[in-house]
Amino acid sequence: MGTAARPGASRGAQMCPDVLRCAQMCVGNALSLEIKTSPKVRAFVGEQVLLKCSFKSSSPITESLLVDWTYRPLSGGHMEPIFHYQSVPHPTTAGKFKDRISWVGNVANGDASIAIQSPELSDNGTFICSVKNPPDVYHNIPQTLLLVTERGKLTSAALLSILVFLPSALVVILLLVRMGRKFRVLKEKGKCGYKKSSIEVSDE
Template sequence: MCSTLRLAVLVAIVGCAELITVRTPKKHMDVKLGENALLECTFETSEDTTSKLSFSWDFAATTSIAPNQMFVYQSGESIITEDYEGRLEAPVSPGTTKNVSVVLKNVQVTDSGLYTCDVNNFPDVEGTTEANIKVTVLQEPSKPFCSIHGTSQPGHTVILACHSEHGSPSPTYKWTREGDVETKTTTDGKPVNTGTLSIENVTESDYGMYRCTSTNVAGTSICELKLHADSTDGGPLNSMEAGYIAAIVVGVVLGLVLTGVAIWLIVRAVNAKKYTGVEQKEGTEMR
């Protein structure tokens, strides 16, 4: 209703309201790190001329809410914003070709996000005036760092940690032991995001060569380590690994506390019963 009213008002003002349609053939794009990204956008207009054509490109990073302007075209002039100078290739003769596509060069992981093409060609004031493209920049996981944390002596708990510093999208991790058919992970054979493998109540059968595979759609990287009775602690953990191990420690401590409380209550109940029995016996002898 509001749209119809607005259109009627505009018709009264300009005499005739036109429609514009903006399209993109790719709403989702995967681009490898360092390559160029062609952001395609075309438009159709019912107006005979494009002398009043204006359009812009905006970018909203996956980690940001507010979009940033990349490019503006108005009155036949192209303006590339400072952050994209030298990286953005502007369209040629957009009014004639009705093609307002741009090329973003040497894409980086920080270029992942939503790109918006907005087109106006007055008096085209209604229709589909913008198109969105979601871009994901792919980066193969960097070689992960494998480490051992805890005590690897029999009967103890040991943590195998694996982490790739870089990778887009964020990699998943799988632990396998040499000679084992099944994957050893913290989620019953499924890939894990933390990269940590907890081995509780270590036995000699747990010793051997372990491999961590870090994987995303861009590729795979691996690291290996050997677990044995004299394996040394790998030092400090990163925040994700530390959080996982802290959860294990809290669980163990809480279990010990609850066990202690339960034992105390049982001992107290037994002592109270003995004390009651003694009092009853003494009372009988006095009588």
């Protein structure tokens, strides 16, 4: 006598494809928002620097789109929110970046870039661009390392190298010029059939 199939089992078998489809949709949403930033950006003290951030979402851009920029010092520590965007930009009103962050992006074109005015050496650190465009809220987390230096400033080692190398190079050049002149004179005197004229002998 065969075992009768349980109603619950058949119901579960019918629901299984829907569960798999739902799981696939969830995975698809998790991977549907991609963000790209520059791994490393170099800047000079006092000169505006652009931090680029582009994104690509499978969902239409709406007013629910969110952009958040955070910062962590090079020495380490907690992440600090420095910029927020939702329909309009909201730069931070406190902290070291107060009044120095400007919005240069265009969400309609997938651009969430910002600019930092008058960067300082203490601004060196890691910047993270986060974008959420519901229902696409899961994304990769790219990081940008900002390195600020002073333009045209020579280190003591570089200055010492220049002071040592420059005089030596001048001496070598002068020696080469002198040797070249002597070589040309000897070459002219060694030409076949060269004889001194009476005028040249009297001049000597």
